[in-house]
Amino acid sequence: MRADAASHPVFPGPGLESDRALLGRTSMAERLADILRARITEGYFEPGARLSEKAIGTALKVSRNTLREAFRLLIHERLLVHELNRGVFVRVLTVEDVADLYRLRKIVQCAAVRAVAAPPGDRLRPTEVAVEAGMDAAKRQNWQEMGTANLRFHEALTALAGSARADELMGGLLAEMRLVFHVMGDPERFHEPYLARNKEILEALRAGDGPGAERLLADYLDDAEHQLLDAYRSKDR
Amino acid sequence: MRADAASHPVFPGPGLESDRALLGRTSMAERLADILRARITEGYFEPGARLSEKAIGTALKVSRNTLREAFRLLIHERLLVHELNRGVFVRVLTVEDVADLYRLRKIVQCAAVRAVAAPPGDRLRPTEVAVEAGMDAAKRQNWQEMGTANLRFHEALTALAGSARADELMGGLLAEMRLVFHVMGDPERFHEPYLARNKEILEALRAGDGPGAERLLADYLDDAEHQLLDAYRSKDR
DNA sequence: GCATATTTGTCCGTATGTATA
DNA sequence: CTATACATACGGACAAATATG
Numbered sequence: 001m002r003a004d005a006a007s008h009p010v011f012p013g014p015g016l017e018s019d020r021a022l023l024g025r026t027s028m029a030e031r032l033a034d035i036l037r038a039r040i041t042e043g044y045f046e047p048g049a050r051l052s053e054k055a056i057g058t059a060l061k062v063s064r065n066t067l068r069e070a071f072r073l074l075i076h077e078r079l080l081v082h083e084l085n086r087g088v089f090v091r092v093l094t095v096e097d098v099a100d101l102y103r104l105r106k107i108v109q110c111a112a113v114r115a116v117a118a119p120p121g122d123r124l125r126p127t128e129v130a131v132e133a134g135m136d137a138a139k140r141q142n143w144q145e146m147g148t149a150n151l152r153f154h155e156a157l158t159a160l161a162g163s164a165r166a167d168e169l170m171g172g173l174l175a176e177m178r179l180v181f182h183v184m185g186d187p188e189r190f191h192e193p194y195l196a197r198n199k200e201i202l203e204a205l206r207a208g209d210g211p212g213a214e215r216l217l218a219d220y221l222d223d224a225e226h227q228l229l230d231a232y233r234s235k236d237r
Numbered sequence: 238m239r240a241d242a243a244s245h246p247v248f249p250g251p252g253l254e255s256d257r258a259l260l261g262r263t264s265m266a267e268r269l270a271d272i273l274r275a276r277i278t279e280g281y282f283e284p285g286a287r288l289s290e291k292a293i294g295t296a297l298k299v300s301r302n303t304l305r306e307a308f309r310l311l312i313h314e315r316l317l318v319h320e321l322n323r324g325v326f327v328r329v330l331t332v333e334d335v336a337d338l339y340r341l342r343k344i345v346q347c348a349a350v351r352a353v354a355a356p357p358g359d360r361l362r363p364t365e366v367a368v369e370a371g372m373d374a375a376k377r378q379n380w381q382e383m384g385t386a387n388l389r390f391h392e393a394l395t396a397l398a399g400s401a402r403a404d405e406l407m408g409g410l411l412a413e414m415r416l417v418f419h420v421m422g423d424p425e426r427f428h429e430p431y432l433a434r435n436k437e438i439l440e441a442l443r444a445g446d447g448p449g450a451e452r453l454l455a456d457y458l459d460d461a462e463h464q465l466l467d468a469y470r471s472k473d474r
Numbered sequence: 475g476c477a478t479a480t481t482t483g484t485c486c487g488t489a490t491g492t493a494t495a
Numbered sequence: 496c497t498a499t500a501c502a503t504a505c506g507g508a509c510a511a512a513t514a515t516g
């Protein structure tokens with residue numbers, strides 16, 4: 001049997017009552033999706049849990065039609081899966097999914113850094129910010145912040161490719177990665193040993209050595225992939 | 238003023254009446270999206286056209302709620318755009334979009350062929366089929382078929398990367414490309430001069446020369462991009 | 475700028491089909 | 496097999512925003 005979100009007595013966190021009236025030029029469905037996305041990535045809805053239309057709809061006081069629109073958004077982000085006439089479930093990622101995610105990440109991220117031929121200057125600013133934010137958060141032992149800083153680092157690397165679609169793609173892949181990290185015992189802490197390597201990659205990029213940065217990044221991603229795959233396989237038993 | 242789909246007197250092609258009863262394990266919204274996607278890629282709904290909920294809903298005899306679910310699907314495929322309180326429109330791609338599409342295509346497709354280090358044998362079968370289908374269709378002057386064969390060729394190249402997510406990504410990018418081709422006077426005919434180059438790339442892959450195939454493909458994509466960008470700019474006037 | 479008509483956004487009630495205990 | 500719970504799809508309603516004259 002699967003875990004069921006409907007069994008939770010209450011739906012925690014801020015609701016929607018604050019600004020129902022379509023204020024920020026964002027639709028109700030989008031705000032709904034934001035709330036649900038937060039619940040999923042923080043692990044409140046565990047992978048495999050079913051999200052009942054009725055239970056969530058009544059808890060958040062939105063109609064089923066609106067809720068379904070929010071579901072669609074998250075399904076497309078691959079955080080939820082939809083089974084016909086059965087409902088939507090929090091995605092359960094397999095070991096094949098993890099391998100696939102890293103295969104595509106390597107293609108896109110390595111291409112992005114490889115293209116760097118000369119010191120990029122200001123274009124490197126977001127990467128620098130992410131590296132510093134990560135090391136600062138680690139010093140303060142704020143693992144939550146460190147985790148998001150690390151994701152920002154990878155987003156910043158991808159942005160070097162200069163493609164909006166590549167950025168959006170990576171955003172989706174990294175959202176899926178959050179589901180992966182969650183099988184680790186201490187999800188946020190997982191990134192800590194990689195902070196130093198972030199800095200190495202940044203230095204190579206500062207020097208305009210794209211191919212060098214690519215080698216560092218490829219090893220980095222290989223190591224992280226194997227660490228996660230090992231954790232996945234040991235969890236299966 | 239924009240073109241409006243509602244002004245069309247009838248909605249051509251097969252409707253939904255044939256199998257309303259949820260036969261093929263696919264929801265009504267998905268089948269609806271299939272129909273609309275076909276209309277868009279074949280150019281019946283031109284870029285910029287608004288898709289009226291009422292007009293299409295009554296024409297296809299589906300409720301607004303169901304139609305909106307179908308719209309959601311196509312919006313996330315980037316074929317439609319949604320403007321709050323204004324409706325959905327067929328996406329209008331800008332020159333920046335075209336450049337962006339090719340930027341990401343080069344990253345993914347070039348990585349896919351570059352990884353080929355030895356003669357791939359059976360893994361190359363879909364590519365071979367696509368090349369032959371294209372040349373056969375050209376001989377029969379069936380430009381429609383030639384166009385789809387060409388898209389299959391690029392899908393087949395991408396599949397060499399061995400990533401389901403890369404395949405899905407490329408499927409989406411190529412769907413967007415159909416919107417681009419449509420600004421060309423003779424959209425299907427556009428691909429004809431590239432058939433010979435498809436065969437060249439195939440030969441390099443057969444020989445196990447991934448880097449050689451990558452060079453050919455990079456030039457290929459550069460040429461196609463510039464040809465389309467020129468057509469786009471001249472169309473703007 | 476104003477008044478009107480049209481269209482979308484949201485929600486509800488219900489009938490039907492489907493999956494599961 | 497039956498019963499129950501749920502998703503699917505529909506049609507109607509009203510509010511809110513937009514387009515039109």
